[in-house]
Amino acid sequence: MVAQRHLTEDGGPDQESQHFVVAFPGHHRPWATWIARRLEAHGHRVTTHRWDPDRDESLEVALGDLLLARGRVLLVLSDWFFELGPRREGEWNAVLRGFVAANADRFAAVNLTNRSLLPATAVLEPVDLWGIAEQEAERRLLARLDLEPSASRTDAVSTPSRYPSDAPAVWGEVPRRNLRFTGRDDLLNRVQESLTEVESGAAVCALVGMSGIGKTQLAAEYAHRFSPDYDVVWWVNSDQRGTQRDRFGELAPALGLRSGSEPGERIRAVRDALRRGDPHSRWLVIFDGWEDVEEATAMLPRGGTGHVLITSRNHGWRTVGEVVEVPVFLRAESTGYLMRRAPHITAEDADKVAAEFADLPLQMAHAAALLGEWQMPVSEYLEKVHSGEINPLDDMTELGDYPSSSLTSWSMFFNRVRDSEPRALELLKLCACFAPGRIPIGLVRGVAPGDLPEQLRWIADDTPDWPRALDTLANYSVVTKDSRSPSVSEGRDAGSRQESVHMHRVVHGIVRQLTASDDREIHRAVVRQVLVGSHPGEPFDSRQWPRYAEILPQLEFSGVLESTDPRAVQLVLNTLRYCYNSGEFTVGMDLVRVVRAKWNELFAPDAPEMLELTARTTVILRASGRFHEAFDRDSAALALLLAQSEPDPIKLMTANTGLSSDLRFLGRYPEAYQLQRDLVDVGRELLGPDEWTTLLAQHSLGVSLRLLGQYEKAYEIDLDTLRKREAVLRARHSNTLHSVNACARDLRLLGRYHDALARQELGVRTHIQVLGEHHPQTLWAQHNLVLCRRRAGAKGDDIGPVMADLLARHERVYGKGHHNNLMLVTDYGNYLRVHGDLGLARDLLTEAEDTYRALVGQAHPVPTGMQSNIGLLMQAEGNRDGALVLFEQALTGLRTLLGDDHPWTLGCALNASGGRNLSGRLEEAAELSRDTLRRARAALSDIHPMTLSCQTALAADLRALQQRDEADKLEEDALQKLTRTMGAQHQHTLSARQRVRPYWDFEPYLG
Incomplete structure (x- = not known):
């Protein structure tokens, strides 16, 4: 052995440098890495060697090969080590007592288990490192190898791995480690290499293969084996979108992030924290069973230094990251x-x-x-x-490629x-009546024994049969136990009701085929009873959303959708409400299709259940931007009600409420207003003026008036609604806060910018306190606050960074093409145009116009008004002729759709007159400006900012025509009114004094 002498920092001699070979089975790689790191810190050289000899190779030869390297061989032992091969106990004892004993000076060992090792391992004198702290483990390691701590010891190491016995700071429901996990070392090493060799940004690796190939086991083993390399390890079951979003969002509180309880805002906070590496930069997120590649953009954490591991049957993940094909076993x-x-x-x-x-x-x-x-x-x-x-059964579809x-x-x-074990079989039959994947089997424990069929009453009794049956199924690899553990405060009984197991899709299919007996309906009835009695809570309460996400995939398998039990019907309708409130519109529509197919056979088309299903459906359709579909469904439901001899007036009111919303979104504002006004009258007569439903209808009436441009009347209605809601629901109720937003918006549209800003600032603070910073309603309030600041602010007030951040948060909650997001896209594009970023402004405004047109069609006020914004952009780019064409098209379109006196029409007229002026059509510009001023005074008031802008524009047109006396008089009057109403330093006042031509930004609003 070649040794080197080291010197201490003061120049004195240190111990000899030695070389060690650390031989380990694959699953003990973290320990081998830690041992190597500690020995290197004391000045020694280390080679780590994964040792898993082939069964056909002699143990003596395999161990002899380890001795070919210079230095001592340190074996990393556990009871698992002696199953390498696998080999008989006698073979191991023989080689330990023979070859190893003869070379005892070259071998040493550490022991990582509290279970008994083979007696013959005594020759290795293994030092016990199981269950002790790092400092003591290092001391024992050095003592076993007869090494003194180095005086020049350094803790600088080449790897950031943590001491293997120290758990990660955050460990999220990774399946229990499979102590029988076999082989796959090359695959695991390849996964590690694919994740660690990425130069920058979060690395993504997808384990892809057929069902039952072992993808989940491989991912779980990776998480356990390489956990010392991470401070955060988080497992996300991804076979259901709702469950996936809820589970990923749960990482937010685990990381200590400030966020609300909605999945959208939690996911945004998590992705942002992972991207920044705060509070932890070494993280691993595992998405198990994720098939939908299209969702990757909205879900995957990007830009950080962490790792993402995906298991899937979909090879499409090649477009997202590296794909590792998982083959059958060697x-x-x-x-x-x-x-x-x-x-x-x-x-x-x-x-x-x-x-x-x-x-x-x-x-x-x-x-x-x-x-x-x-x-x-x-x-x-x-x-x-x-x-x-x-x-074998004839139906082999669930087996796929299996023999x-x-x-x-x-x-x-x-x-x-x-x-x-007949009770284990009964439990298995019960599991088969749930959907595959995660099965909340513990819910059955909450049913009273007398409410269960005789053969299942043992489940609710306090007997050892329950854990014994679960263990039997787990031992036979039929199910795996969930790693989720109940809290101490929940107690043993509550904890058992929260127990769950996981059943693979293939196993689930086989079990269903082989247990399709006469008692299947008995078990399905129990599952239905359990689900209906689970009482998930109010669907608008985000704290209950994880429970709904867990129940949703069980509804069809259990037969809940085929039940006419009023409680089952209510559970289904509440689950659809959950889909709407949580933003799971796609999931909601998928559920709607299945429910409607089942209920068509159970209920008449005009039955209350079907009408309520239509109402739940159209709410989701409108939220998804599918306005025409919603209108058709609501119209059909209303026709069915009206065909009844004595239709229920409350149900008529509900149906008409949906139809009124459809008409608003479709741009049919006068019709929507007439219908909504009648609904308010009906509500006041049937329910009273202060009842919750009546106030909801009154709030919608304010929306209709606002869309008609009747801002003063809208404010009167909204203010009355706000006062009543404050009295009935209290000031901090979410509906009351809706009215706060509405009143502030009305004030801004009335030109009372400072009043609007003062009210909206308080409203946003209350929203954040009550609903959380990233709740959709809070985002709406923050959007209005940004517009209030822009209108009320003095010149130079830069809100650009605020709008950019708000837009990013909108996109994370709503998605890029959602109509709520498009409003902010447009407002930010208008802001960027004014501040000179014409390229990004064009991208945003074009995106918004095209998407609006796809959502609502050509003949709609919103895409028509968007042409005016594009015209202003073209004008800023120097294309005056093209801009004027768009101004004139927008003006003509809005006159046809909304009339000459609507504020949107007046705004387009203001821009068109400016376009005519710049194109040299001065007489036409002045004529349009004069007509627009007259109409604005009648529709809005003499001191409204729109009116004063029209007055300033007319003055400019008259001055261009050399009619200076009238121009000066109009300009002076406008300046006095602007100074009096907005202040001398307001941007409108300053622009008018500097004779900057006024313009109008179209703010889209669908209702």
């Missing part, structure tokens, strides 16, 4: 797994079983469980599989369990 992995789980079988027998089931990991787990638990000879097992005793003999093997399991 034959050595299959046989190794079988022999560890069933030690009585030979290598040759294991090879036969692996060949029978094509090395498919899920089937290897099942076959190994049967062979291991029953101690059945392989010849007998295969004979039963091949025999005609148990005929047909798999069904026979599973049939053997059911027959055996039916005799030996």
Whole structure:
């Protein structure tokens, strides 16, 4: 052995530098890394070597190969270490007592388990590192190797890995480590390399393969094996979109982030924190069972230094990150797994079983469980599989690429369990009546024994049968237990009701086929009873959304959708309300389609249940921007009601409320107003003027008046609604805050900018306190606040960064193309145009105009008015002729759609007169300006900012025509009014004094 002498910092001699080979099985890589790091810190050289000799290789030869390197060999031991191969206990004892004992000076060991090792390992004198702190572990390691702590010790290391016994700061529901996990080391190393070799930005790796190939087990093993490399490890079940969003959003409170309870705002906060690496830069997020690549843009954390691992059957993830194809087991992995789980079988027998089931990991787990638990000879097992005793079923769709003999093997399991553990089989049948994936089986524990069928009453009793049945299913690899643990405060009983298991999709399909017996409906009835009685709470309460996300996928499998029980109907309708309130519009529409197909067979078209389903449907359709579909459905529902001999007036009111909303979104403002006014009258007569539904109708009446441009009347209605809501619902209720927003918007549109700003500033503070900073309603309030600041602010007030940040938050909550987001896109584009960023302004305004046109069509006030914004942009770019064409088109269109006196029409007229002036059509410009001023005074008032802008524009046109006396008189009058109403330093006043031509920004609003 070659040794080197080191010197201490004061020049004195230090200990000799030595070389060590750290040999470890793959799953102990974190320990090998830590050992190497500590030895290197004391001045020694270390080579780490993953050691997993082939079963056919002699142990003596394999251990001898380790001695070819200079230095001592340190073996990282656990009880798992001696199953490498796998090999018989006698073979290990022989080589330890022989070859290792003869070379005892070259071998040393550390022990990482509290379980007993083979007696012959005493020759290695393993030092126990299990369950001790890092400082003591380092002391024991050095003492075992006869090393003194180096005086020049440095903690500078090449890897940031943490001490393996120290848990990550955040550990989120990663499945329990599979102690029988076999092989896959090359795959795991490839995953690690793909994640760590990315130069910048969050690395993404997708494990892709067929069902049952072992993707989830591989991801879980990666999380456990490499956990010391991360401070945050978070597992997200992604087979259902709602569950995925809720689970990913739960990382926000786990990281200590300030956010509300809605998934959208939590996800935004999480993505932002991961991107910034604050509070932790070393993070791993695992999305298990994620098939929808299109959702990646809105969900994946990007730009940070962390890692994302995805399991999926979809090869489309190649467009997002690196894809690692997960194959079946190598034959050595299959046989190794079988022999560890069933030690009585030979290598040759294991090879036969692996060949029978094509090395498919899920089937290897099942076959190994049967062979291991029953101690059945392989010849007998295969004979039963091949025999005609148990005929495979005809429907093989759930098996996919699995061999047909798999069904026979599973049939053997059911027959055996039916005799030996009948209650485990009953529990399995119950699980099969839930949807595959995560199954909240513990909910059954909350049902009173008397409410359960006789064969299931044992579940609710306080007996050991429940954990025994669960353990039986887990031992046979039928289910895996959820890692979620109840809190101490919830108590043992509450905790058992929160227990859940996970059943693989393939296993679930097989179980359903092989347990399709006469008592299936009994079990489905129990599951329905459990779900209906789970009482998830009010769907508008975001604290209840995780419970709804858990229940939603269970509704169809359990038969809840086929029940006419009023409680079941209400659960379905509440789940649709949850979909709307949480922003899960796509999920909601998917559920609607299934519910409608089922309910069409249960209820008449005009039944209350179907009408309520239509109301829930159209709310989601409107929120999704599908306004025409919503109108058609609401019209059909209203026709069904009116065809009844004595239609219920409250149901008529509900149906007309939806129709009125549709008409507003479709731009049919006069019709919407007439209908909404009638609804307010009906509500006051039937329910009273202060009732919740009446006030909701009155609030919508204010919206209709605002869209008609009748801002003063809208403010009167909204102010009355606000006062009543403050009295009935109190000041901090979300509906009251809606009215606060409405009143502030009215004041701004009336030109009372400072009043609007004062009210909206207080309103936003209250929104944040009550609803959270990122609630959709808070975002709406913040949007209005930005516009109030822009209108009321003095010259030079830069709100650009605020608008950019608000737009980013809008996109995270609503999505890029959502109509609520398009309003802010337009307002920000208008702001950027004024401040000189014409390129980005064009991108935003064009995007908004095109999307609005796709949503509502050509003949709608909003896309028509958007032409005026594009005209202002073209004018700023120097294209005066093109701008004038758009101004004139917008003016003509809005005159046709809204009339000559609507404020939107007047704004387009103001821009058109400016375009005519710049194009030299001075007489036409003055004529239009004079007509616009007259109409603005009548529609808005003499001192409204729009009116004063029209007056200033007319003065400019008259001056261009050399009519200076009238121009000066109009200009002086406008300046006096602007100074009196807005102040001498307001931007409008300053612009008028400097004779800057006024313009009008169109602010889109769908209602």
